[in-house]
Amino acid sequence: MNKITKRILILLTTVLISCGIPQTEVDKLNAEIETLKKEIDECKNGADKLFAKANLHFEQKDFNASQNELNTLIQKFPASEEAAKGKELLTQLNIEIEKLSQQKQKEEIERKKKEEKRLSDATKNMRTKYDDINEITWYRDKTSPQYNNYNGFFGYFGKSNTGIPFLRLRIQYAADDWLFIESYIIKVDGITYTIEEEKYGEIETDNGSGGVWEWLDRAVSEDELQIMRAVANGKDVKIRFNGKQYRKDKTINSTQKAALRNVLDAFDALGGKIY
Known part of the structure; x- marks a missing residue:
């Protein structure tokens, strides 16, 4: 809950109480608001949405962002169908991360070889x-x-x-x-x-x-x-x-x-x- 939402709820509660509405009714209204907020959050960040975002990041080769979305998906919705698909995607993602790591190591070796040759060429005269x-x-x-x-x-x-x-x-x-x-x-x-x-x-x-x-x-x-x-x-x-x-x-x-x-x-x- 962000600061603005908290302030609105405090203000709303104060207004309702000042209008003579019983505290039980106020609490009930607050509970309904919390439920609505959860439904909105699930609509924005539900299992299907999380998987879709993770898959998009994967296709864009933004592996860190994809991994974060998948971890959130599996943690929040462990029994969902999307979580199962997310675990499969996570396996593919780890394979790609390993390939990327090996490619970087190879490039670093090549860079060092080129640098050694450059130094050799520069000092041979x-x-x-x-x-x-x-x-x-x-x-x-x-x-x-x-x-x-x-x-x-x-x-x-x-x-x-x-x-x-x-x-x-x-x-x-x-x-x-x-x-x-x-x-x-x-x-x-x-x-x-x-x-x-x-x-x-x-x-x-x-x-x-x-x-x-x-x-x-x-x-x-x-x-x-x-x-x-x-x-x-x-x-x-x-x-x-x-x-x-x-x-x-x-x-x-x-x-x-x-x-x-x-x-x-x-x-x-x-x-x-x-x-």
Whole structure:
């Protein structure tokens, strides 16, 4: 009985008593109301109606709803013909639920196999190096430079034994003369991005055998990740190395872009995260 019905009955009883109608007559009227309510409920939720709803849910493959209706049917009308049919339908329903469970298990196995293959494909182009002191495995595309005396714009990432991958960006400049780089301007298909030195000495320098090397190596933020993805997928990509007095422009070629895509794919596939 809902709150509105209770309030109506209380009000009706109060009115009848106030009109001088004996309590016995009021009780009799209340009993008739309760009987009428049960008849209405059976009309709405009788055995035939419950079975019809359960069967409809079954056909729609809404097995949980069908199961609830059948359990209600069997509990309320255990001796009815519909309850007998409901038990048969419940048996079929349990078979379908088991089939569905087995199908989900099969799909999960297939999903895991595909995920393992995706991870394998993503890392097959990576060169790995294990740092046993810090317990970190470093991943770098096989075509990316290993040493400072090569020009490069590339990403790489590390993964600890218990953590998730973390991404780094490295920009290298190698030439005969110093630029003393302070910032980089990257132009991707007409859109310009800037990467600046955030603190003094962040862009490091070295020299040897007649050459000079300047490089930036930093943890990737959301802004740098956006730049890396743009470069990886861009068609016409150029980088300007801005020095204290001079500058140098270079094209980021297809090999560098492919390497960047490989690293980003592997980073994503291994569950990498930008902090």
